[in-house]
Amino acid sequence: MIRVAHRMNDDAINKQRKVVTLRDVSAAAGLGMSTVSRVLRNHGSFSQATRARVMKAVEELGYVPNRIAGSLASSGSNLVGIVIPSLHNIVFPDLLSGAAVALTPLGLQTVISVTDYDVAQEQKVIESIMAWRPAAFLVAGLEHSERTRALLKNSGVRVAELLDTDGEGIDIVVGFSxxxxxxxxxxxxxxxxxxxxxxxxxxxxxxxxxxxxxxxxxxxxxxxxxxxxxxxxxxxxxxxxxxxxxxxxxxxxxxxxxxxxxxxxxxxxxxxxxxxxxxxxxxxxxxxxxxxxxxxxxxxxxxxxxxxTPRAEIGEIGARLVMESRGPQVVNLPFELLEGETT
Amino acid sequence: MIRVAHRMNDDAINKQRKVVTLRDVSAAAGLGMSTVSRVLRNHGSFSQATRARVMKAVEELGYVPNRIAGSLASSGSNLVGIVIPSLHNIVFPDLLSGAAVALTPLGLQTVISVTDYDVAQEQKVIESIMAWRPAAFLVAGLEHSERTRALLKNSGVRVAELLDTDGEGIDIVVGFSxxxxxxxxxxxxxxxxxxxxxxxxxxxxxxxxxxxxxxxxxxxxxxxxxxxxxxxxxxxxxxxxxxxxxxxxxxxxxxxxxxxxxxxxxxxxxxxxxxxxxxxxxxxxxxxxxxxxxxxxxxxxxxxxxxxTPRAEIGEIGARLVMESRGPQVVNLPFELLEGETT
DNA sequence: CACGGATTTGGCAGCGCTGCCAAATACTCC
DNA sequence: GGAGTATTTGGCAGCGCTGCCAAATCCGTG
Missing domain, CATH: 3.40.50.2300 (Response regulator)
Incomplete structure (x- = not known):
């Protein structure tokens, strides 16, 4: 008997050590799961007392929400796919920085892939990011494989193609000629x-x-x-x-x-x-x-x-537009010729 | 009666137009869901004929796998969290490039966040990446908030701290003094x-x-x-x-x-x-x-x-080690003094 | 103190997939 | 030709959460 009790105790401890779920939090707080969920997402109504109990339980158990489950249930992620050809050209880190300025305050995460200027590789990474059902896509340039264009067009996610306006865009285009x-x-x-x-x-x-x-x-x-x-x-x-x-x-x-x-x-x-x-x-x-x-x-x-070239602005505006979810549009940003002493 | 039939038809069409799931593919191919899943993941055994039927159905329906559901079911994602302080210092794009060299062939995606050299912001982004249950973390530096360290240590995910070896690491450390x-x-x-x-x-x-x-x-x-x-x-x-x-x-x-x-x-x-x-x-x-x-x-x-400084190598080795899942270790890479003509 | 409406809470189905196991089928050998 | 083994396939529970709706509770009024 005692040994059994010990085993059960161990199991309970292991369970707790393993993964703390919403259910554990709700049990610890003496509340229903939906109530806890509402508090954690700050969505719907609940009393301040309830909030405090939830937060206490979260703290004590070290609960980390699982966005995989959350996204599956609500069919929508906070991921934004970003696809660029390279990191060795300063243009692209600048683009990423600009995008981060717009995305971070919205609580969006960026899934970033590099294609090495290869449309086949681009297709591959876009397909695999698509499997995460991102909220939006930012991709550099207008040149893609047929399949990539079809995938982006039919997926229903908003897409911004950045940097270049010389050509046909899929949805939103931000850049210059x-x-x-x-x-x-x-x-x-x-x-x-x-x-x-x-x-x-x-x-x-x-x-x-x-x-x-x-x-x-x-x-x-x-x-x-x-x-x-x-x-x-x-x-x-x-x-x-x-x-x-x-x-x-x-x-x-x-x-x-x-x-x-x-x-x-x-x-x-x-x-x-x-x-x-x-x-x-x-x-x-x-x-x-x-x-x-x-x-x-x-x-x-x-x-x-x-x-x-206004590359950081392009990243920022592209990110902003793609999340504001209006219709397709083309935004042309100005470039500026800087006269130096070498010509 | 006819109207009802019409409605059902419409519903069916809408359903299909909306999201194609594994179930749709398995129905179209006349196979069970698990068989289709096995083929798509190239995991377990199935005949070549089956493979062909699955691929045909996937193609026709334009099926895009849902890694959110997959990750939830198998409790493991192919996401790697990367946390850096900035993109304005060339060191960090170089680090990302190096990491990409190691991660891309393994089919891993990178979720990248920038902290602006702020430990509070670092904590915030690490918490939110953690909600995606990443396979591993790469973070720049050894200096974190207490809470961040605890979170990383207790989460069970492998962590590589990059660039700096002067201090106590959480798990894997790759860099130089x-x-x-x-x-x-x-x-x-x-x-x-x-x-x-x-x-x-x-x-x-x-x-x-x-x-x-x-x-x-x-x-x-x-x-x-x-x-x-x-x-x-x-x-x-x-x-x-x-x-x-x-x-x-x-x-x-x-x-x-x-x-x-x-x-x-x-x-x-x-x-x-x-x-x-x-x-x-x-x-x-x-x-x-x-x-x-x-x-x-x-x-x-x-x-x-x-x-x-060997920053691309640090990114690459860090990414490699964190995925090879051995024990904690510290890797010291050499730097090299380049004597120019300015001293 | 009962009543109607506002606020707060809980139960449960189901998101799309995978892991496990059992069932079906194919193949081997005597 | 049938037992025995290997290969291929299908069914079902459940991953952890959210959305929906109903139930419970609270509050001010007459």
Whole structure:
């Protein structure tokens, strides 16, 4: 008998140690489960005395609510799926920061996946996030596989596609025209009188937004009757080192260039450093233009001419709109050409 | 009668349009739910013919599995909670990238939250991630509220604390000694003969790791019988601009400094740029030392002397260990002093 | 002090899936 | 050809919570 009693006691202890559920809390508080649930969600009505009893029991038992069960019962989660191509380009952490500003106060959690600029991988991660029935999706860009588009469209969750407005969106689109951004950069260089222009950026198969900017850029040069741009395309991630090497190779092949447009300020600063190292005078011998308006470029010895992109705002507005649940819409945010001393 | 039949038909259609469940798939395939579940999870045994029937039904109905229900039934999610203080310091995106390398192949999703260097906020986000019963936690640093530590310890989930090994961990710890890192930087400057050293970094209340480095740094100077270091403490995020301004202020107050130690390469590069702008010769008039081994510093006109930190490796190893579910352990990774031309 | 309405509380079904076990079917060997 | 084993399949309970509705309690009034 005694041993049995001991065993039961042990079991009870183990049970408690294992997982504390709403039922345990309600038993401890001497209340019904629904009452406890109401108190914990601060939803519906209950007396202050009840609230206190619940909180006391929660505290004593160390109860942690189970949102998996809660979400199943109420068919709705507080998860927001975010899908970006990379973390190595500052644009995307900035986007995430902006989104966090809007989502955190609403008590939403972010499930974040990285695709490495691969639409197949994008499809895979969106499918697996979808299995968590997120409240909304934020995805970078407008280019997806057919299946991904269908999945997002038919799922019923709100989707915001961010950064780029050149194309057909699924639901909400927040960004700016990448093509226009490229055109603005080209106009600037053309106006300043540069005529033999080179380009350093990622391979086009890689980043569709860089390609759109390049196309826009090229179209302005063509309009001005200028020769097609010389390009140095890069595989790896955006960095100072790579930009420096890329400019060196580009100049070796095309000694007569008078300006180079870089698809990112990281690259551009690398290019600028190359010029300093080689004694190439900027901008008189070679003009350097960047893209993104990174701090590092703005406060270089010669401030870099670049184009400030509103990436944090895009993240924030995208997150806000996707939760406010209105109809589909396109929001175009302004970019700003920052004239530095390198062009 | 006809109207009733119509209504039922409508209902059936609505039902199907609304949410396709495992039950719908099993009905369409003419199989039991458990069989379909087994096929979809590729778990247990079934014939190839069965597999094909299931896949066909899944395709036709556009079934998306519900991991909320699955996780509730099997009491275990494929979510990994990641908690970092900020996204504005490159260290943390790098950490996330490293973690993704280890987690993605295992089919794990990341729930990421940012604390803004606030232990209360950290507690809040860890509590709410815990409600999703994550498979594991990755958190930056060892400094938490008492409650957070208790929650993590008692929850039974594996926890890896990343970046810092100076202190008591909860479970797995992966990083390096921040104190030692600071000491290594100080030794380098002392060896080179610098004697009046300044420091630029974030407010100490802010970032406990920066404080530990600073303490290690100071201890070496004290050992060498040198005067206490002059400091310029900063509120905002790490950036070139801020570093530039901070150095200016620091030098205005302390004209005799012969070296400045920056808590981040962003700051340090800003400082370097300030020197260039003011015609201060580096390192003969003023030595500049950074921290983190960022690309931007390595490929500046004068390569920055800095200390390379293995942050992506920390993320990757932390993620790997936390999933391999062995006992508590501390992994110390090496940092590397990179001698540039600025000291 | 009984009465009607407002407030507070409890019971129970069910969200969609998985784990367990038993049943059905296929296959092997003598 | 039938017992014995291996493979494949189905049924059902239950994971922990919420939504709905009914029951209980409280309160001010006539």
């Amino acid at each position: 990448q093509r226009e951004a490229g055109m603005a950069c080209a106009r600037h260089l053309v106006e300043r009188g540069y005529r033999r222009i080179g380009y350093v950026g990622p391979h086009f198969s890689f980043d569709p937004r860089a390609r759109k900017r390049f196309d826009g850029f090229s179209s302005i040069l063509a309009e001005a009757g200028m020769a097609p741009i010389e390009t140095e395309l890069i595989d790896g991630i955006s960095s100072t080192e790579v930009g420096r090497g890329a400019l060196e190779r580009l100049l070796a092949r095309n000694p007569g260039l008078d300006a180079v447009y870089f698809s990112n300020d990281d690259f551009a600063v690398g290019g600028l450093f190359h010029c300093y190292a080689e004694g190439i005078s900027v901008p008189s011998q070679l003009a350097i233009m960047g893209y993104n308006g990174l701090d590092i470029g703005r406060f270089a010895p010669q401030p870099l001419t670049t184009l400030r | 921040q104190r030692e890192a600071g000491m290594a930087c100080a030794r380098h400057l002392v060896e080179r003969g610098y004697r009046r050293i300044g420091y630029v970094g974030p407010h100490f209340s802010f970032d406990p790791r920066a404080r530990k480095r600073f303490d290690g740094f100071s201890s070496i100077l004290a050992e060498a019988g040198m005067a206490p270091i002059e400091t310029e403490l900063i509120d905002g995020i790490s950036s070139t601009e801020v570093g530039r301004g901070a150095l200016e202020r620091l030098l205005a107050r302390n004209p005799g400094l012969d070296a400045v130690y920056f808590s981040n390469d962003d700051f340090a590069v800003g400082g370097l740029f300030h020197c260039y702008a003011e015609g201060i010769s580096v390192p003969s008039q003023l030595a500049i030392m950074g921290y983190n081994g960022l690309d931007i510093g390595r490929f500046a006109p004068q390569p920055l002397t800095t200390l390379r």
